[in-house]
Amino acid sequence: MQAISRREFVKTSASAVLGGVLASGTRAIHADPLGLPIGCQTWPVREMIAKDFPGTLKELAGAGFKTVELCSPVGYADSGFGGLSKYSGAELRGILHDAGLTCVSSHFSLEELKQNQDARISWAKDVGLTQMLVASLGGPQNPTMDDVKRAADEYNRIGERAAAAGIVQGLHNEDFEVSKVNSQRTYDLLFQLLDPKFVKFQFQVSTISDGFDAAEYFNKYPGRFISMHVQGWSAKTRQIMPVGQDTLDWKKIFTAAKTGGVKNYFVEMDLPMMKASVPYLHHLQVA
Numbered sequence: 599m600q601a602i603s604r605r606e607f608v609k610t611s612a613s614a615v616l617g618g619v620l621a622s623g624t625r626a627i628h629a630d631p632l633g634l635p636i637g638c639q640t641w642p643v644r645e646m647i648a649k650d651f652p653g654t655l656k657e658l659a660g661a662g663f664k665t666v667e668l669c670s671p672v673g674y675a676d677s678g679f680g681g682l683s684k685y686s687g688a689e690l691r692g693i694l695h696d697a698g699l700t701c702v703s704s705h706f707s708l709e710e711l712k713q714n715q716d717a718r719i720s721w722a723k724d725v726g727l728t729q730m731l732v733a734s735l736g737g738p739q740n741p742t743m744d745d746v747k748r749a750a751d752e753y754n755r756i757g758e759r760a761a762a763a764g765i766v767q768g769l770h771n772e773d774f775e776v777s778k779v780n781s782q783r784t785y786d787l788l789f790q791l792l793d794p795k796f797v798k799f800q801f802q803v804s805t806i807s808d809g810f811d812a813a814e815y816f817n818k819y820p821g822r823f824i825s826m827h828v829q830g831w832s833a834k835t836r837q838i839m840p841v842g843q844d845t846l847d848w849k850k851i852f853t854a855a856k857t858g859g860v861k862n863y864f865v866e867m868d869l870p871m872m873k874a875s876v877p878y879l880h881h882l883q884v885a
Contacts, residue, residue, distance in 0.1 A: 631852040631863075631884045635664035635700070636876060639827060639866035644669070644678030646869075651682060655697035662876035665700045667825075667864045668725070672718065673707025687724020694726075703729035703825060703862065705770070708736055711756050719763045729766045729824055729862075731800050737774040737784075746784055749774070750791035757796030768798045768824045776808050785810070789819050798824035798859070803851070804838065806831050812851045816858030823858040827866045830875065840871045842878025852884040 630636050638658060640647060646654040658666060668690075671682035682690065694701050704727055710718055711732065722730055735749040753769065760767035769775070769792070777784045789799075799822055803812045816823060830844035831837075841848065855863070865872045865879075 630880055631848075631882050632856055632860075634860075634862055636662060636879050637665040637667060637862055637864040638663045638872050639667045639705075639864040640679075641669055641677075641705075642866060642868050642872065644674075648678040648681055651685075652693050652697065655694060655699055659698045661873040662880065663699070663865075663872075665702070665862065665864075666694070667731075667862075668701055668704035670704055670706040670710060670718070670721075673710040674705070687721045691724070691726045701725065702727055703731060703768075703864070705731045705733055708732045708734070708753075712752075715756060715759055719760060719765055722765060723763075727765070729768055729798075730760060731768040731770055731825075733770045734773045734775055735769065735788075737777070739774070739777055741774065741777055741779055741784060743779050743787075746779055746787050747791060750788055754791075754793050754796055757793065761796045766798055766824055767796060768800045770800045770827070771802050771805055771810065776805060776810065789822060794822060798822060800824060801826040801858070801860075802829075803827060803846070804829040804831055806846070807836065813847070813854035816851075816854035816860070820857050821859040823855070823860050825862045825864065826855060826860055828863050828875070829865075829867055830871070838867055838871070840867070840878070841865065841875035842882075843874070848878075848882060849884055852882070856884075 643654050643658070646657075655666070669677065669679045671679045674680075675683070685693065691701075704722065704725070706718055711730075718730070735753055737745050737749045753767075757767035769788070771785055775785045775788065779787060799819070801812050801815060801823060803826060806812070812826065828841060830839040830841040831846055832839050833845045865875050867875070
């Protein structure tokens with residue numbers, strides 16, 4: 599089964615919402631897992647953002663999110679984020695602040711970084727970002743080793759330029775990254791080929807659907823990760839579900855995330871499920 603991509607989540611998750619929220623039985627704390635603020639990706643609410651960016655941010659903050667991950671108005675112009683181009687980076691930072699949210703991370707298209715990385719870094723700094731991510735290196739579905747090496751070499755150069763500017767360049771795992779080369783996972787090959795000085799990784803928890811276990815990868819590659827996208831997943835129904843209403847061991851995942859080096863995490867499902875995940879995360883205690 600092919601890993602479920604961000605776009606497929608939006609289509610499949612709407613039917614998976616269950617009534618009620620299962621809160622943890624432990625006492626409530628305000629630190630949240632690993633003391634990290636509960637964050638969300640803005641991709642699932644892109645249509646709302648296209649209509650009312652400030653209002654959407656206030657709704658996310660009202661649901662209990664403290665930080666968000668954006669998508670670039672240049673690279674994601676056709677996906678609902680193009681309207682953000684009317685704001686300067688400083689203005690975006692102000693709107694986020696007014697909503698009571700922080701933002702240190704955004705997704706960018708690989709193509710926009712190839713075309714004018716300096717301009718995108720400048721915009722990122724104006725917004726207040728410290729992390730720039732790409733969803734995939736965009737290689738073929740059935741790559742050769744040379745394909746993987748070429749993609750890694752190119753991204754190492756992008757990562758090196760970002761590092762020189764004080765930005766962490768990160769790689770998500772979708773599409774190309776979940777392919778195989780001679781029975782080896784492309785994702786594992788990239789850990790060997792991408793320079794840890796210049797590139798970190800962002801783990802998509804839902805790739806469990808294709809056999810990619812978050813805790814396993816965090817423990818296998820300590821310190822190589824910067825963040826993760828969080829989705830609940832039911833092994834019984836093979837559907838996306840709210841975090842805490844699923845079958846994943848979140849205490850194990852967050853404990854391993856600390857080993858992996860994760861500095862922030864972003865819930866990424868449709869809005870009702872993102873909201874339903876907040877109480878569980880807020881009560882989840884992880885050392």
